[in-house]
Each structure stands twice: as structure tokens, then as C-alpha cells.
């Protein structure tokens with residue numbers, strides 16, 4: 001009980017006691033540090049403290065401002081430099097067509113033959129598609145061969161930059177470009193419309209995924225769980241394949257990748273997703289397909305989720321009958337539901353959190369509204385269900401402005417299970433995980449949170465992954481090998 | 494335990510049970526409604542639900558945007574219309590020179606003789622002072638007689654509007670005008686520099702306070718606790734008076750006011766405040782003065798607080814010795830500390846919360862960082878200490894952008910004691926309490942929070958006030974008389 005104490009020395013002793021009690025609740029506080037870790041911790045905390053005092057002095061603090069403004073400052077940050085070196089375990093909340101950066105798509109995919117582009121009038125207004133020959137029905141869109149357009153432009157570099165700017169959500173003035181959540185989601189959806197035509201071209205599809213694996217690997221990530229719509233890929237002659245074929249293409253790339261990285265990567269798994277604005281009938285079919293694919297490829301297709309704007313689509317309860325099919329059929333289909341990705345409270349969107357828990361979701365995507373739901377918080381702790389927190393996504397999609405206001409700050413202060421992820425890094429030009437870890441460590445976490453929190457977050461990402469127990473063990477071995485290298489690198493900085 | 498249940502009907506029953514459990518935590522849920530209250534609740538909730546679904550549909554929702562953009566929409570809101578009619582109990586967190594609107598100061602104070610104005614180059618750049626005759630040492634400021642300036646301007650109305658715009662923080666583009674917290678605080682401090690010269694002129698002082706009492710009364714407020722610096726008032730000939738004199742001026746106005754409002758107002762009390770960037774020596778003197786004034790006027794000067802930018806000034810711990818003087822001297826000096834008015838976590842500013850509790854603060858001003866401090870939250874509940882939540886202040890001074898992200902949302906969801914106040918309504922042109930109640934009810938509270946929350950918040954403001962027990966009883970009587978009138982008015986709408 002914090003009761004006032006007469007003398008200053010007694011007061012200060014009591015005060016320290018309370019601060020220690022508070023710290024005892026903090027995520028990662030009981031993670032043991034040994035050997036070099038203490039020295040690395042000192043290096044990191046000296047840098048963190050100086051960046052924070054600079055922020056307090058100038059009122060200009062990267063996590064407090066929009067990522068598009070903060071990016072140049074974060075990239076110059078010493079703490080960020082260290083985080084990039086750090087092995088980050090598993091990326092558990094990322095979406096299929098937003099893992100590989102747009103530059104690769106432009107410099108690789110759009111330089112392939114038969115690539116057509118067209119500019120619509122809808123928001124975001126750019127589409128791509130590969131055609132055997134010039135399409136004639138130009139009612140929806142006036143398709144032009146990229147090769148010719150680029151040549152006629154007289155400046156390939158400028159032409160490619162134009163394509164990049166149209167596809168990417170990056171802008172100098174996000175407040176003006178995206179005045180509210182509806183408009184920012186229009187541009188976000190337009191990103192996918194733009195890249196789908198490139199990614200789902202059979203010739204591009206596997207290269208795109210391989211490049212994504214490489215980029216995540218390069219950012220110090222040992223394992224990836226990709227939420228994938230498993231849309232059909234298409235050939236030049238118009239042939240299209242089914243979802244199972246898309247899944248097998250992912251698996252082929254994954255198998256090849258694992259052969260090349262037997263000691264430092266656990267590759268990837270797929271979580272099959274469908275759009276939450278679908279009809280009951282569509283979701284009924286998708287659930288049956290998901291059960292079939294999970295039983296056929298149990299260790300690659302690991303579960304199911306509903307995606308797309310949660311405030312806009314149907315809530316989970318709308319698909320209750322469909323989502324109960326697996327349990328009723330005695331079939332196993334693990335769920336990894338997006339839930340509570342909203343600023344609203346007491347509406348069907350934040351109450352998705354309750355259904356995600358009732359439907360036994362193994363993890364919860366975002367869970368941004370969780371701190372407004374005491375019963376949900378109780379369950380998350382009791383059943384050790386982690387929230388997949390995506391700081392930059394929540395900021396770009398306008399759930400929060402200053403990341404120090406992110407509800408995960410409250411959750412870290414009281415030891416709730418959390419994993420850090422990036423949702424759609426390619427869409428806004430962030431690294432696979434490093435920028436999100438920076439925002440979490442510098443903006444959302446306490447100024448006092450140190451290497452122990454980073455160790456907790458990275459190892460938890462493996463613990464809460466879909467890997468089997470022995471796979472988790474080897475992933476941890478890989479992680480700790482990289483961790484020791486990381487410790488030495490920091491001490492040599 | 495939220496475990497998945499086989500059949501849909503069982504599932505839905507279990508789901509309702511969980512929603513009811515969650516609701517049972519919510520502030521005000523167990524406030525009984527009787528008679529007309531249920532009908533009024535229906536009226537309010539129909540309007541609230543339609544404004545929220547409009548917000549969900551268009552993504553344009555007043556509490557989600559800056560008050561300066563939201564104001565015209567709030568003023569057209571039916572829910573706001575009802576809140577204006579509602580008796581709101583006590584305003585427990587308001588500052589001396591920000592209670593009476595700027596228009597009164599301009600149309601009344603600056604039309605008095607001997608009023609001089611000057612335009613400095615510092616931010617906010619306007620000062621006023623009354624002088625017997627034209628000051629000659631114009632080194633700091635070139636003082637000009639307002640009377641002459643207004644006449645020479647050829648358009649008194651436009652001249653007055655110019656004065657208003659310079660004094661007020663209101664702007665069409667707050668993001669550009671106030672790019673960070675340091676700059677917005679510069680303009681905020683400049684507001685006080687501008688009005689102090691007018692308010693502390695002895696001839697204006699009592700009228701200003703009387704007008705403040707009137708404006709709060711007109712906004713349906715039964716009682717006010719004013720945080721006052723008790724700066725000396727001055728006469729034309731330069732005579733200045735001491736803090737006790739200022740206190741007695743407040744009391745004189747209060748006594749006169751109570752004579753005129755024996756049945757529908759409890760008038761006001763004063764909380765003596767000092768600036769937290771002062772020296773230890775200054776605070777030592779101030780504490781001794783505060784003890785003296787509290788013992789001389791125990792039922793009018795009710796306690797002590799430290800004000801001004803918390804991130805910038807000294808923390809409470811810096812004045813530990815001074816603040817322990819009353820307890821050590823066995824003297825009673827209740828504290829009402831501003832604490833945690835910050836986005837930082839794990840710094841001396843948010844840790845003011847711990848000292849406020851250890852120093853037995855009866856209430857806590859803002860407490861914005863409380864949700865990041867588990868031990869503080871425990872204490873607030875155990876010792877039933879309310880946070881004084883000032884939504885619009887926290888938005889204008891850039892702690893939060895979208896008010897649905899305000900930490901009070903989490904506190905309401907779990908029944909923490911809270912009172913709603915407005916901090917400095919005159920500075921940004923809001924009503925004494927109605928606009929802040931609107932933001933709390935529509936933006937911070939759940940979409941399901943209804944008349945019971947409003948009843949809890951208004952009656953709590955009396956319960957947690959500095960009124961003596963029998964005074965609280967009469968204040969409650971006044972409130973319930975007004976409440977019954979309010980119920981009828983709503984039903985006649």
C-alpha cells in the first residue's frame with residue numbers, strides 16, 4: 001500500500017520498493033541475462049537513453065510521429081542499427097502479397113515480357129497483368145505494354161519511380177493524403193489490386209515468394225508464418241490453377257529454401273485466409289477446403305483466418321455456423337483470427353475479440369481493442385494467448401498517431417504475451433521486422449525496458465509459432481547461434 | 494473461462510454471458526435508473542447510436558479528429574444538445590485565468606480605460622497591462638493604448654477579432670500551427686501571459702471571477718474547484734497586493750455569489766497552486782504560505798498543487814523535502830497533484846504518479862500515464878482516488894489525437910474512479926464542461942455506455958469534491974432538482 005511516509009530517506013526507500021514492484025510486472029523482466037549480454041545491454045541502453053532524452057528535449061521523437069516522417073530519423077538511429085543486427089525469431093503476422101518490396105516487383109517482374117499496365121480512375125489507380133498479346137476490350141482499363149511505355153518515356157529510372165510511387169502508400173504528407181480510415185483503407189486495398197496482377201502470374205509467383213523469404217532472412221528472421229489467400233495463379237494463355245496448386249507452389253519454394261538453409265532458417269508456413277466481406281456460402285466452402293488442405297498438408301498449411309478491413313466486413317459471429325463446422329465435424333482447423341483491429345468500442349468489430357477467444361484462436365491478429373475488454377484481458381493471460389502487435393501498420397492505417405499511445409504499452413507493463421510483427425511491410429516500405437521492433441522498443445515500451453524485453457519478444461515469437469516442439473527447439477538453436485554473433489557485433493561497434 | 498462450445502445456440506448463450514460479465518466491470522453499470530430515466534436513456538441512446546453508426550459509415554467522427562475541426566459538428570450534435578441541458582455536478586480541474594471566455598475579456602476588460610496592449614516577437618506575441626499613463630521604457634514592448642488603437646483601426650469589430658485570434662489557441666490547422674508538444678505549450682503559456690495582465694488588474698479581477706462563476710453555472714455546473722496561483726493583483730498606481738489578498742477577493746465574490754444562488758449553486762473553492770519550475774526555496778515558502786492560508790480559511794482554500802508543463806518542470810520528487818513539511822509539522826494540507834500528464838513512460842514525469850500517491854494526493858490531475866503503471870492502478874482502486882480526466886486539453890496539448898485512444902477508455906471499462914473536467918476551456922473556446930462530457934461520452938466511453946455512465950460521472954464529481962459531507966448532501970439535492978428538470982426537458986425534445 002503506497003502510504004505517505006514521514007522522513008525523506010524512508011520515503012525514498014519505499015518509493016524504490018514500489019518501482020521494483022512495478023518493474024516486476026514488466027514483460028521480460030525475469031529473462032536472465034548472462035555474460036556478454038549485460039555489456040550489450042549497457043551499450044543499447046546508453047543509446048536508448050540518449051535518444052529518449054533528445055526526444056524529451058526537442059519534442060521531436062520518431063515513434064511519436066508518422067512513420068513516413070520518422071523513417072529518415074529511424075534509419076539514422078544507432079538503436080535501429082543494433083536492432084537490424086539482432087536475430088528476431090519469427091514473423092507471425094504478415095500477408096502474402098506484402099512481404100517482398102515493391103522495388104523487386106518493378107525491377108524484376110515488370111521487366112519481364114508480356115507485362116501490361118493500366119491506370120484506372122479509382123483510388124490508387126494502377127493495375128498490372130501479363131497477356132499473351134495486346135488486350136482489345138479496353139472498357140475497364142486501357143492496357144499498355146510496360147516495355148513500350150518505359151522505352152517511350154525516355155527515362156526508365158523515372159518511369160520505374162512513377163510506378164513505385166503509384167503502387168506504394170508512401171507519401172510526404174500522410175495527414176492530407178489519408179484524412180480518415182476509410183480513405184487510407186481504399187489506398188491500402190489499391191496496393192493489393194496493383195501487385196496481385198504481377199504476383200499471381202505463374203512465372204512470377206514462386207520468385208516473389210523466394211525473394212520474400214530472402215528479404216526476411218536478411219533482416220535476421222529465422223521463420224515466417226504467411227497469411228495467404230491462396231488465389232489462383234494464371235498463365236499467359238489464361239489457364240488458372242486452384243488454391244491447392246498455389247499452396248503447393250509455396251511449399252515447393254519452401255522446400256528448396258530449406259535445402260539451401262539447413263542450419264539458419266526454418267523457412268515458412270502458410271495460414272489460409274479468406275475475405276471477411278464474403279458470403280456465408282463462400283466461407284462455408286472455404287472452411288471445408290481449409291480442413292481438407294490442413295489434413296493433406298498438416299505441417300505446412302497450419303490454420304485459418306479472415307482478413308480485410310474489420311470495421312467494414314462481416315464480424316466473426318456472422319460466420320458462426322461456418323466457423324463451428326470443424327469442431328462439430330471433430331476435425332482440427334487451428335484459427336489465427338484478426339480481431340479488434342479498431343478504435344471502436346462496444347461494436348461488433350471489437351467484440352470479434354470475444355468470438356476469437358470462444359473459437360479457440362491460437363493467437364490474435366492485432367487485438368488493438370483488447371485493453372478495453374477486461375474479460376478478454378483475463379482470458380489472454382489465463383490461456384497464454386499472444387496478441388500479434390503490428391505498430392507501423394496500426395499507425396499507417398490510422399488506428400493511432402503517436403505510438404506511445406499504442407495499447408500494447410499497457411500490455412507490456414503488465415506482462416501480457418505479445419509478439420511483434422509488421423503486417424504488410426512492403427506496402428509502406430518498412431523492413432520485414434526491424435522498423436516495427438524499433439517502434440515497439442523505443443515508443444511503445446518503457447524507457448526502462450532493455451535487452452531483456454528484446455530477448456523475451458524474439459524468443460516468444462518462436463514459442464508462439466506453429467512449429468512443432470522439436471522444430472521450435474531447432475529454431476531456438478538457430479536463434480541462439482545468431483544471438484551470440486549479434487552480441488559480439490554490438491560489442492565491436 | 495471462454496471455451497468454444499459446440500452448437501450455435503449454446504455458443505450465443507455463452508457469448509451473451511461474457512458480454513454481461515464485461516459490462517459488469519463498466520463504470521456506472523450498477524447505477525439504478527428509475528421512472529423517466531429509462532425513457533430519457535432511450536432518447537439519448539437512439540441519438541448516440543445513430544451518431545456512431547454515421548461515424549462508422551463515413552469514417553468522420555468528431556471525437557476522432559482535433560477539437561478545432563470537430564467543434565462545428567459537435568455543436569450540431571443532438572447528443573451534445575442534451576449534454577448541455579444536463580446538470581453536471583462539479584468542475585474539479587480548472588485553472589484560474591482560463592475559466593471565463595476570451596470574448597468577455599475583450600468586450601469588457603479591454604474596453605476599460607488605461608488598457609494598453611503590445612505585440613512581442615515571442616510565440617503568441619500579445620500582452621496587456623493597465624497603466625496610469627503611457628509607459629515610456631518601451632524596450633521590452635511598445636505599449637499602445639487599446640482605446641486609441643481600436644479607434645484608429647476604423648473597425649472595432651475587426652480589431653477585437655484580431656485580439657481574440659492572438660489570445661486564443663484556436664486555429665484552422667492545428668497540425669501545422671502546433672507541430673509538436675513543445676511548440677503547443679509555448680502558445681499555451683503565451684495565452685496566460687496575454688490574459689494575466691488583464692485579469693490581475695484589481696478593477697477587473699473580481700468581475701472576471703464572477704463572470705466565470707456565471708458561465709459555469711450557465712453550463713449546468715453546481716460547484717467549481719479552481720486551481721489558482723494567487724498572483725498579486727495590481728492597481729493603476731502600481732500598488733500590488735499579496736496572495737492572501739487575492740484569495741480574499743475570490744472569497745468575496747464567492748460569498749456574494751452564494752447569496753444570489755442559495756438554492757442552485759455551491760459556488761467555488763480554491764486550490765492554491767505554484768509553478769513546478771520554481772526553486773526549492775520558493776516552494777518551501779509557498780508550502781508554508783499554503784499551510785497558513787489553509788488553516789486560516791479551511792473551508793475556502795482547500796489544498797495545494799504544482800502546475801505548468803510537467804515534462805518540462807521539476808518532478809514532485811525534486812520538492813520532496815518541501816512537500817513533506819506539512820506531515821512532519823503535523824499540519825493538514827491536502828494535495829491535488831497534476832501527475833502523469835505525459836506520453837513518456839519510465840521517466841520522472843510519469844513516475845510523478847507514484848509520488849502523488851505516496852504524498853496522499855486526494856485526486857490526481859490528468860493521470861494520463863496511469864494505465865502504464867499496474868501498481869498505481871491498484872492503488873487508485875484500493876484507495877478510491879479519482880483521476881481528473883480532461884479530454885479536450887489532452888487533445889489540444891497533443892497527448893492524444895483520436896480520443897478513442899484516450900487511456901480513460903480502459904479505465905472506464907474496468908470501473909476506475911474518474912471525474913470529467915475541462916482544464917482550460919477559455920483557451921480553446923470550449924464550454925465549461927459540456928464539450929468535454931460529449932467527448933468522454935461519445936469518444937472515450939463504449940458505444941454501449943448510457944445514461945448510467947453520465948449519472949455516475951456527474952454524481953462522482955460531487956462525491957470526490959472538497960465539499961464537507963453536509964455540503965455534498967445539499968449539492969446532491971441541487972443536482973437532483975436540476976436532474977428532474979433535465980429529464981423532462983429531454984422528453985419534451
Ligand SMILES: [Zn+2]
Pocket residue numbers: 093095338365423
Ligand atoms: Zn493483418
Ligand SMILES: [Zn+2]
Pocket residue numbers: 586588831858916
Ligand atoms: Zn491542469
